[in-house]
Amino acid sequence: MAFISTKNTIRLIKDYDLEQMKEIWNQHHQFLTSTGRIHTTKSIIKWYENRHNDFHEYYGYFIDSVLKGFIIVRNPKNSLWIKMLAVELGFQFQGVGRALLDFVIQKNEKNQTYTECLIGNIKGLNFLITYGFKIIKFDSEYNEYTLKHE
Ligand SMILES: CC(C)(COP(=O)(O)OP(=O)(O)OC[C@H]1O[C@@H](n2cnc3c(N)ncnc32)[C@H](O)[C@@H]1OP(=O)(O)O)[C@@H](O)C(=O)NCCC(=O)NCCS
Structure with a gap:
């Protein structure tokens, strides 16, 4: 009898993962930046290196x-900023987004x-609201809300 098991891991993204990341990014590009940027292999490598x-x-x-x-986080001294979060189409509503948020929030000691x-x-x-974030600000220049998790 064949035994099939799956291994789920959260780890740092390496440069050899960027091709897969590009595919997920481009599925959701309209939600990830205010310009709706679509990535090529070359542009995502450059973008990753800069950040x-x-x-x-x-x-x-x-x-x-x-x-x-x-998930992409920015980690300055006093607060944790979640800059981007995206889950592959077809794998949504299976707990991946929540697991990534739990991971970075638990890992970070700042409140x-x-x-x-x-x-x-x-x-x-x-x-985000289901997860526990609350809207604290609206920016009309970028048409976006700022939310805080408590
Ligand atoms: C938003 C996104 C990251 C959610 O990831 P996901 O893996 O589908 O979410 P999960 O399965 O982990 O859901 C976690 C919880 O949020 C709820 N949830 C997920 N999507 C939701 C939605 N559209 N509306 C309301 N609740 C939602 C789930 O029911 C679940 O609740 P529970 O834990 O109480 O059962 C994913 O849909 C995505 O990639 N969207 C496009 C990119 C994007 O918009 N990113 C920026 C916004 S965060």
Whole structure:
């Protein structure tokens, strides 16, 4: 009898994961930045390198070594900012987004966690509110809410 098991891991994203990250990014590009940027392999490598030098950390959720979702956090001295979170289409509503948020929030000892969400992203906003974030600000220049987790 064959025994099938899956291994779920959250770990830092490495440069060899960027091709998979690009695919997930482009599925949700309209929600990830105010410009709706779509990535090529070249542009995501450059973007990743630039942000690594600016206190950003990238974590991925892997099932059997295949990337299913990612979270990007910025980690300045006094608060944790969740800059991006995305889960592969077809793997949503299976706990991947929650697991990634739990991971970065538990790992971080600071008690203030913030994120932003574009006003048109109703699903993302509902997800964040379900998770426990509250809207604290609206920025009309970028059309986005700032949310705080308590
Ligand atoms: C938003 C997103 C990250 C959620 O990830 P996910 O893996 O589907 O979410 P989970 O399965 O971990 O759901 C966690 C909880 O949020 C709830 N939830 C998920 N999507 C929701 C939605 N659209 N509206 C309301 N609740 C939602 C789930 O029911 C679950 O609740 P529970 O833990 O009480 O059962 C994912 O849908 C996504 O990639 N969206 C596009 C990218 C995006 O919008 N990113 C920025 C916004 S965070």
